[in-house]
Amino acid sequence: MLPEAIEAMTAELRALGNPSSLHAAGRRARRVVEESREIIAEAFDARPSEVVFTSGGTEADNLAVKGIYWARRAAEPARVRVVASAVEHHAVLDAVQWLADHEGAAVTWVPVDRLGRVRPDALREAMGPDVALATVMWANNEVGTVQPVAELAAVAAEHGVPFHTDAVQAAGHLPVGFAASGAQALTITGHKVGGPLGVGALLLAKPKEPVFRDPVPLLHGGGQERDVRSGTLDAPAIAGFAAAVQVAAARRESEAARLGALRDRLIDAVRAAVPDAVLNGDPDGRLPGNAHFSFPGCEGDALLMLLDARGIACSTGSACSAGVSQPSHVLLAMDAGTERARGSLRFTFGHTSTEADVKALADAIGPVVERARRAGLS
Amino acid sequence: MSGGVDSAVAAARAADAGHDVTGVHMALSANPQSYRTGARGCCTLEDSRDARRAADVIGIPFYVWDLAERFHEDVVEDFVSEYAAGRTPNPCLRCNEKIKFAALLDRAMALGFDAVCTGHYARLEDGVLRRGVDGGKDQSYVLAVCTPEQLAHSLFPLGDTTKADIRREAERRGIQVAAKRDSHDICFIADGDTRGFLRERLGAAPGPIVDTDGNRVGDHDGAYAYTVGQRKGLRLGTPAPDGRPRYVLDISPVTNTVTVGPREALDVRQITAERPVWLSEPPAGPFTCEVQLRAHGEVHGCEVEPDGGRLRIRLRAPARGVAPGQAVVLYDGDRVLGSATIAEAARVLA
Numbered sequence: 008m009l010p011e012a013i014e015a016m017t018a019e020l021r022a023l024g025n026p027s028s029l030h031a032a033g034r035r036a037r038r039v040v041e042e043s044r045e046i047i048a049e050a051f052d053a054r055p056s057e058v059v060f061t062s063g064g065t066e067a068d069n070l071a072v073k074g075i076y077w078a079r080r081a082a083e084p085a086r087v088r089v090v091a092s093a094v095e096h097h098a099v100l101d102a103v104q105w106l107a108d109h110e111g112a113a114v115t116w117v118p119v120d121r122l123g124r125v126r127p128d129a130l131r132e133a134m135g136p137d138v139a140l141a142t143v144m145w146a147n148n149e150v151g152t153v154q155p156v157a158e159l160a161a162v163a164a165e166h167g168v169p170f171h172t173d174a175v176q177a178a179g180h181l182p183v184g185f186a187a188s189g190a191q192a193l194t195i196t197g198h199k200v201g202g203p204l205g206v207g208a209l210l211l212a213k214p215k216e217p218v219f220r221d222p223v224p225l226l227h228g229g230g231q232e233r234d235v236r237s238g239t240l241d242a243p244a245i246a247g248f249a250a251a252v253q254v255a256a257a258r259r260e261s262e263a264a265r266l267g268a269l270r271d272r273l274i275d276a277v278r279a280a281v282p283d284a285v286l287n288g289d290p291d292g293r294l295p296g297n298a299h300f301s302f303p304g305c306e307g308d309a310l311l312m313l314l315d316a317r318g319i320a321c322s323t324g325s326a327c328s329a330g331v332s333q334p335s336h337v338l339l340a341m342d343a344g345t346e347r348a349r350g351s352l353r354f355t356f357g358h359t360s361t362e363a364d365v366k367a368l369a370d371a372i373g374p375v376v377e378r379a380r381r382a383g384l385s
Numbered sequence: 386m387s388g389g390v391d392s393a394v395a396a397a398r399a400a401d402a403g404h405d406v407t408g409v410h411m412a413l414s415a416n417p418q419s420y421r422t423g424a425r426g427c428c429t430l431e432d433s434r435d436a437r438r439a440a441d442v443i444g445i446p447f448y449v450w451d452l453a454e455r456f457h458e459d460v461v462e463d464f465v466s467e468y469a470a471g472r473t474p475n476p477c478l479r480c481n482e483k484i485k486f487a488a489l490l491d492r493a494m495a496l497g498f499d500a501v502c503t504g505h506y507a508r509l510e511d512g513v514l515r516r517g518v519d520g521g522k523d524q525s526y527v528l529a530v531c532t533p534e535q536l537a538h539s540l541f542p543l544g545d546t547t548k549a550d551i552r553r554e555a556e557r558r559g560i561q562v563a564a565k566r567d568s569h570d571i572c573f574i575a576d577g578d579t580r581g582f583l584r585e586r587l588g589a590a591p592g593p594i595v596d597t598d599g600n601r602v603g604d605h606d607g608a609y610a611y612t613v614g615q616r617k618g619l620r621l622g623t624p625a626p627d628g629r630p631r632y633v634l635d636i637s638p639v640t641n642t643v644t645v646g647p648r649e650a651l652d653v654r655q656i657t658a659e660r661p662v663w664l665s666e667p668p669a670g671p672f673t674c675e676v677q678l679r680a681h682g683e684v685h686g687c688e689v690e691p692d693g694g695r696l697r698i699r700l701r702a703p704a705r706g707v708a709p710g711q712a713v714v715l716y717d718g719d720r721v722l723g724s725a726t727i728a729e730a731a732r733v734l735a
Contacts, residue, residue: 308448308450309496312407312446312448312496313496313497315446316446330433330437330448330449331451331453332449332451378496378497379496381495382495382496383495
């Protein structure tokens, strides 16, 4: 967490109060929450009333996908189809799949090209009078590819379809503007911008009939957050979230340039040490702090373990609940093939990353890949 | 680390001894929920979580290695085909031979590790494998199939301790699974119904159950479902003339026949075993030692005569329920000399 976020959060932890209460302590907490809301709204070019606090990105994605689907279908029963990109984060992917499995939704998975990009034409092809919702992430969490969100949202708008984008990875690193994006809903989360875990927000446009109504809530109760998300607000976490957003927004351009430079040096170093390493994702339109490689003949798990033993933390795709790694759906959607998908690793830079980190990885990656290759793909 | 108490304490002891320890949980099923429910065996989500939790408490890295494919080929399919051939396999022993001290060890060595450490109750010093000091838990029998090369890269830190003390130690170390029940039965047969498991894979193959004179005394749905020495579940229509219980004496997959007879007909004096593995100097000629014929089975004095790639073993006192496919493990006191697989057992003919 950023020191500013820790400070804001701990100050608020010491001054407990329920923002929904009418007494003095409640009013004080409410002021903190509403100021936080204004800070976040300003940073993402939204109105304060458009900020709906949640417990994090997963809840915000679920609220957007399920809630908007239900609301749109209720208004127009013929709209039963969800259109989503094939490379969404599991918080969107599995919510969409759940609608298909339990709510009778039809689903169109929009394909991506080999760099992981959703082409506006591909989205246009998937549109029709039966579509209730379209959702495409702002930037991919695995391979870092940035999507042309404004163009995609415009395609959805042509067909009267509400558009959601999961901007968890993009927020704080790319210029994310809610109003200019044309999206009706946008997910952000605290811990990706240097704030606390367990808090996030769904930016939610004002209802505009007939295309967009407020989502049907997932949580019912006290009617907080314009009746869309009940539950006592976590004022300390929200204060920390806002403090982090404020710092991240102020530093975004310089930090993006710094991380982009570190990343480019990392890519050069990996290529020098492992000439057949494949950089996955869009080499140009990618997150500044993301480098994602496939190492032919290696198993990602073995690489991760060997790097971890050298003090380098990186990540493979996802694992099943027992911990067995699965080939990434993102790489498979990019037509990378199972073997390339299994031998892949993601390196992410953040506000604590330095030149020394790049050097450490540059020194380690050659011997580690050689060793993992000997262990093979078994 | 299976998720049980033994491997957790073994890992903790190895770390205490100054080794650079990494916890590994073997995923043995492509779909973990399909093998074994409840916390009795290995391979469940709960076990994987227990293992991870123990590794966190010990303070070592932890990874899940997917060995499902190898396990299926080398252990599960072998188990089924051995039964189909009328033999009685021991899958735990096979798993040690082919997975833990082969596939897992090979991968570990390739990744730069020096040895595999497990929670087996056995002692290993300078290449000499001995029984664990806890006679009730001793697992030297299931390790005796390992070659000297495999054992040279193995650590068994629990052999000098009793199970009761290991549980106390786990509790002292704050390992949550201290009181978890011992695993037993076969980990890949979720409900413990071995016969049903085999029937699903081999299909029904009805045939006769005969007595030692060749008279048909009953029917079976598949000879593979029987084990030499078995008494329960024979469902014989015709009682024995003397009214005494009858036991499975022989299984013939070729004629799909199960032969039953009186208990004393199970007595075996002479065993032929094949594929010997020596943990001591391979013998030049006949010698005397002790032999164990089953995991946790009794120990018999014997003479062993090497004969090419085979061993002829003469027991001093008759043994019962000797099944082809099981391992013979030769001991000198508590020291393991070697092992071999039972090919034939000659009955004591009165």
